[in-house]
Amino acid sequence: MFNKNKKIERGISVLVNRRPNKLEGSVEIEEISNLVSSVGGEVVESLIFNIPNKRPFLGKGQLQKIQRLAKSSDCDFVVFSESLNLRNILNIEKYVTCKVIDRTKLILDLFSQNARTAESKIQVERAQLSYTLPRLTRMWTHLSRQAGGIGVRGPGETQLESDKRQIRKRISILDKKLKNIEKLGVERRKSRKNLIKVALVGYTNAGKSTFMNLATSAGVLSEDRLFSTLDSTSKIFKILNQKVLLSDTVGFIKNLPPSLIASFRSTLSELNEADLIWHVVDSSRDDIESQIQVTNQILEDLNVSNKEKWYLFNKVDLVRDDLMLKFTESENVYCMSAKTKFGLSQIFDDLQKWIMKKLKKIRIFVPFDRDDLFKIIHAEGYILDQKLKNDGMVYTIIIPENLLNYFKQYVLALEKK
Incomplete structure (x- = not known):
């Protein structure tokens, strides 16, 4: 543009x-x-x-x-x-x-500039074509004035119909490509099913990517401009020896074109898999409530509004303390600054407590000849206590519930945390 x-x-x-x-x-x-x-x-x-x-x-x-x-x-x-x-x-x-x-054209052009992966480029092109199709008549107004003879169409009308067919054909091709990409995504998500998954959402330019970089050193593009991140980026880090997959998603905006939401459904499917959603809010803006409402409405449209959600009020270094009181008195609400790192330790301390609730605490005896169990304990368990015995080790550990079967014959006690 x-x-x-x-x-x-x-x-x-x-x-x-x-x-x-x-x-x-x-x-x-x-x-x-x-x-x-x-x-x-x-x-x-x-x-x-x-x-x-x-x-x-x-x-x-x-x-x-x-x-x-x-x-x-x-x-x-x-x-x-x-x-x-x-x-x-x-x-x-x-x-x-x-x-x-108009607003839709402007957002589409901005998305087009910022699309970097093959998937996001296809998604943006599809949305652009969906936007263009009903507006093609405008482009051929000058030719439609050249009326055809009796029973003969004018050149503008003929070209218009031809262009519409080409666009519909191209949209169909792009849809097939997106379906293939989505199939690969399904396989990728299957391989990550045992990971704890946290997704970042929020209004555009709220600071999600900056937070992602701090939390994981992911190297996600982070700029002080709208929609600098279009592609869903994921990074794994560990808490209590548990792998946590943190995903950054495309920023939302008021009146986001429906064609864009439809095109980006495969990217936003990360939200369907999330165990926890972190909703990042730009607390330096005057329209905080509107930001939150827009994001929550899109989450509802995507059928993920029932997921557990924490609100991370970012950029609090730019806001007076008293202005934040009405937003931060609820549960699962955090004040933070991705710029100064204020509040990050509290978020991750509480994430650790949240993960603890999802794990099982067991006391087990592992014979020395069970190398496979020792590997599981050190790779995926978190050791709270260990004692050496003549013929093996006694551990008190916390592990994911799906691993309990490996240890069932050696369990001494299944404890409540």
């Missing part, structure tokens, strides 16, 4: 505010400006129109106001804070000569 090798394109943003709220309006204007900045453009002016849901999109007077501002600002584009249908776009283009971009 924006060519970063040329001069920075300048434009105006338009917010159609369906539920007039001064704070919400200013936050949305800031968010759309940040989205534009992330793809290499610059918002120089903004307009806010308070329009009730029952009214049409924009009236003639409002469109003329956009027209005047676009002309006086000598802008290259007009970007809207909500998704536009074909009728909206065609109507707006009667008044402005520059590019008309």
Whole structure:
């Protein structure tokens, strides 16, 4: 959309505010400006129109106001804070000569810039084609005016139908590729079924990737811009000698295009496998409650809202203590700063306690000739106590429940922790 090798394109943003709220309006204007900045453009002016849901999109007077501002600002584009249908776009283009971009197009272009793996590139292309298909008519308006003769179609209509067929065919091919990738993902997840799985979720730019890097030294791309991480990245670390798989997922955003959610379902399937979800919240923003609501709604849409969840309020070094009180008085809520490392030790101490509850504490006798059991104990158990005997070792250990069968004939006591 924006060519970063040329001069920075300048434009105006338009917010159609369906539920007039001064704070919400200013936050949305800031968010759309940040989205534009992330793809290499610059918002120089903004307009806010308070329009009730029952009214049409924009009236003639409002469109003329956009027209005047676009002309006086000598802008290259007009970007809207909500998704536009074909009728909206065609109507707006009667008044402005520059590019008309809606929220969905902007997010798709940003995702396209940040897609790095084959899977995410396929997912983004599929979402872009799904967005383009119903809007193709706009691209062929000039040709459709060349009417065909009696019983003969005009060239625009013929080309339009051909293009639609090509796009549908390409979407079908991409769907098959995604299914194959998903099959590989299922096999990969089967191999990790005995691991403890924790997934990071949250609004875009909340600090998930920075936290991931600190927790695991995973080397995940972490930048102070929107959607710098698109691909699900996983890293294993150990607590109580138990392997914990921590996964970083794509950031969420208000009004995330449905086509994107559909395309990224295979990436977001990490959430289905998670034993615990860590919801990272940017506590430095004014719209904390909206962030949380958006993320929770997407989790509900993905049918994973019933998973156990901890809230990690990040960037508390940028916030006054009293502002955090109403959010942090509940259970499973943590204040932290991925930048200063404040609060991280408490999170991982509590994770250790949480893991302890999922393990079994046993007292066993292991004969010296059972090398296989010694290997399991040292590889996957956590030794609390050990005593040397003449013919073997007596251990008090904690281990995953699925390993109990290996030791059943040697158990001296199965204890409650």
